[in-house]
Structures are given as C-alpha cells and as structure tokens.
Amino acid sequence: MTSWINLQTSLDKIGYVASNDLAAALHISITLGRPLLLEGAAGVGKTEVARALATIQNTQLIRLQCYEGLDASQAIYEWNYQRQLLSIRAASEVGETGSTVETRIFSEDYLLERPLLKAIRQEKSPVLLIDEIDRADEEFEAYLLEVLSEFQITIPELGTITATSRPLVILTANGTRDLSDALRRRCIYAHIDYPNRQTELAILASRCPEIEARLGQQIIGFVQKLRQEELEKVPGVAEMLDFAAALAGLGIKDLTSDPAVLQATLATLLKTQADRAAVPIEVAARIAGKAA
Template sequence: MASASTVQDGLAGQGYVASADLAMALHLSLALGRPLLLEGAAGVGKTEVARALAAWKRCELIRLQCYEGLDAAQAIYEWNYQRQLLAIRALAEAGETGSAVEARLFSEAYLLERPLLRAIRQPVAPVLLIDEIDRADEEFEAYLLEVLADFQITIPEMGTLRAVTRPMVILTANGTRDLSDALRRRCLYAHVDYPDRATELAILQARCSQVAADLGAQIVGFVQDLRKEALEKKPGVAEMLDFAAALAGLGVADLTEDAGVLQAALATLLKTQADRAAISTEVAQRLAGRAA
C-alpha cells in the first residue's frame, strides 16, 4: 500500500524535496480524494508541488490562476459566441429553424472548456492546480466549493456533466484575503515553510547540480541568514536557485572573494528598493563571511 514515504520518494524523483508533513498531507489527499490547501509565504514552492506531482503521476497539470473578478465564464466554461452567430446565419439560410437550431447551437462543438470543466473531463485524472485562490473573490470561492463538493458541473443548456475521473486538486493561498471556513473545511491543509538548511541544500543539489558542494553550502547558509534580516520580501526557494545559477554563471567559487559580484548577484534575491538598501555591501559581506 502507498504511504507518505512513497509520495516523498516520488516527488524527490522529480527534484522536489517535500517535508514529512507535506508528504503526509499529499498522501492523504490522494488516498481520500480530498482537495489540499497549501498556505505559506510566496516563494516556498507551493505551485511547484503540483508540477512535481503531475510529473510523478505522469498526468496533465491543469492550472487555474485566480485573480480578482475571475468568474464562471473564465474558470468553468463559455459558449463560443462568434461560431454560434455564424451558425445561426448559416442554418437560417439552409432553412432550419426552431428547436433543431437550438439543439445544435448548444452542443459540444460550441462549448469552450475552461480549466475546471476540462479538469473533470479528462480520461486520465489530472492534477488541478488552483493557484492563489485568495486573489479571487468570495463569489468565486462559492462556485469552486460546488465543483469540489461533487465534481460535477451543470450547464443549463446541456445538463449536468459528471466527472469522468476525479482530479487531484491542489489549492494555494498566501494570505491576500481570509478564505471562507467552508472552503477550508472541504480541504486538507498543509502549511509550507521556508525549508531548513539541510532541505534547502538538498533542493539546490537536486535542481542545480552544476554548483559545487562547498559553494552550495555557502549559498544556502547565506540565503538562510538573509531571511533572518528584517526584509520586506524574503527571498524564496526559487530566488535562491536563481542566485545559485547566477553565481555559477559568473564563475564564482567563493562568496567572499568579490564583494562587487556578490552585490550584483543580490539582484536575484532582493526585489524591492528598500531591501536593496537594507543589505549594503558591508552587511552582505558579513553574512557571506558567516556562511563561509
């Protein structure tokens, strides 16, 4: 029988290092068929989980990026109006009228599938990633609850479409807005934190094998210390990987060797003016010295 460690190993095979808590939550989500809500700061690898899961399960990843004002027409389905209009003209000239036209206009051929509808109509269960659900508004959450509750979508003109397969659903949020209790209760939950030193080093080795081991340890130590500084936007895992790639590309072998290069490479880690100002050359050198 599958267990949490199977999930952990499977994801590791795709270059994703999952914590034990996260692996258990994913395993339960797969075993019980419940959606999984992932929360955590930006850049800790929430979206990446879904990508790794899809790659491991060898299935499609269907992604729905949420934003304010997202509605059913963009998330579930929409009719192809242009085609419908053309068809109405053509059919009228051909002499067809009434209910025959209607039946034809509201058929599969004129239906535009959006991510949610597409996800429940796949022959092989896909991974459905609903990214940044807290950016969508409350009304959309209500639509979503309905779809997640019984995996069926009702289109008034066509009837109810039931799920062919149950997608594995992963929702991510990073606290733009408080989610409704109803949604939280439908989902299993895992909080993803910044990885600890050992985990982050494992991630770096899995994703950027061209970085030498001792430079890798320095990079991870440096980024871990940097996160402890009072920054507006702490660098995430993706930023750390960019930083490592930048240093490797610049041919740096030791963080302390060239203050100018290090300062330039910080562009991959610090993304606001205030943060750049806070980490001056002296601060960066002190952190690099500690990491070395």
C-alpha cells in the first residue's frame, strides 16, 4: 500500500532526495495517468525530477522547453520541406502523376517529429518534460490541454495519430505568469521548496560523496544562511552543488580557514553584480563563522 514510499526510496537510490509531498504527488500522477505540475523557485530541482523519474522507470526523457511564441511546428511536428521539394522535382523528371506524388510527400517519411508527437509515438511510455510552461503563451497552453487530455494529434494531411503509449507528463513553472485554472485543474500539483537542512545534507552526501561530513555541514549551513539574506537571486540546490564541487576542487577542508578563497568560490552561488556587492568578504566570513 505504501508504494509511494518505494518510489521515494528508489529516487533516493539514484541520488534524488524527494520530499513526502513530492513523492506522493508523483506516485499519484503516475498511477492515475495525470500530468504533474511542479512549481517552485529556480534551482530547487524541478527539471531534475523528470530526469530522475526517467532513470528509475528506465525510459526515455523527452523534453520540450517552452518559450514565448512556441508554436506547433516547434512543439508537435513539421514537414521536411527540403525533402519534399527534392521529391517533387525528381517526380516531375520521371513523369509521375500529381496524386501519387502527393501521397508520397505527405507520408510519414517526410514528417519531422517534434517533442509532443515523439512522446506519444514511443513503444514504451517515456517521461515528457514540458519545461517552464509559464513562458509559453496562452494559445499554446490551450493546445497543450487538448493534447494532454486526448493524447492524440491530428495532422491534416495524414489523419489522427493516437498515442501508442501514454507518456508520464511533468510540467514545470516558476511563476513568470499565472497559469490558467483549466490547466491547473487537470494536473496533480506539487510545490517544491528549498530543501531543509537535513534534506540538503542528504542531497550533498549523495551527489558529492567525496566531501567530508564536517565540511558538508559547513557548506549547507553557509548556503542556508545565505538564502536568508536579501538577495536578488537566491542560490538553489544546483548552485550549492557547484559551490561544494568548487571547494572540493580547491582542496578546502574548512570554510573558515581562508576568507579570500571563500570569496572567490562565491562566484558559484551569487550570480548578479548586486548580490556580489551585498555579500562582501567580511560578511561571507561572518556567515561562514556562524555556520561552522
């Protein structure tokens, strides 16, 4: 009965530490075949969920990155125009009739699959990651709703293509704009927050096992303290791992030992000029001292 805990454990094994909320939502979305909508700040590991899920399900990850102006030819399918042109040319040399040419150039050989079409035509259910859905415009959101409820795509020249297998759909959003209620209602929802101390320690331990426990404690303490400062761009989990890797690469055993090196490695955590200015060398050293 507690199969979502199994899911949590298997995610844990491959290095993704999922909270109870997330694991339960993921399990429900897989069982019910509903898309999962993940929201949270940048860098908390939303995209990573899909990657981890694809790994444990031992299936393909198909990713669709959304942006403003994303349209059908980028998201679903497009005809291979160059091949079509060549084919028409070749046919006219041979003297083929119009209708046979037409059937040929509008066949599947001339179709370029884009992520959505590709996802519904796999033998084995893939994980379909629709990243940053809030960046796409409302028209695309509405179209997506249709694809996600019917799992079929209509190509005028070919007819309707029905899904051979239902992909596990994961949508991520980080609040560029509000999503429509219709989309929210169709999805299972989970909000991912910055991890707490224990969880983040576990993430660090599973991703960078070479880091010693004491330094690990210091790193997490430092990053968690830094998140409470007034920053433009709060460092996420990915930044924390970069920071840890940088420290390990420089052979540092203790955060407080060398403030200058600490300040240099902050480049992995603070990504804007204003944030760098907000945390000068003394402040960084003080935070490191408190964290230790």
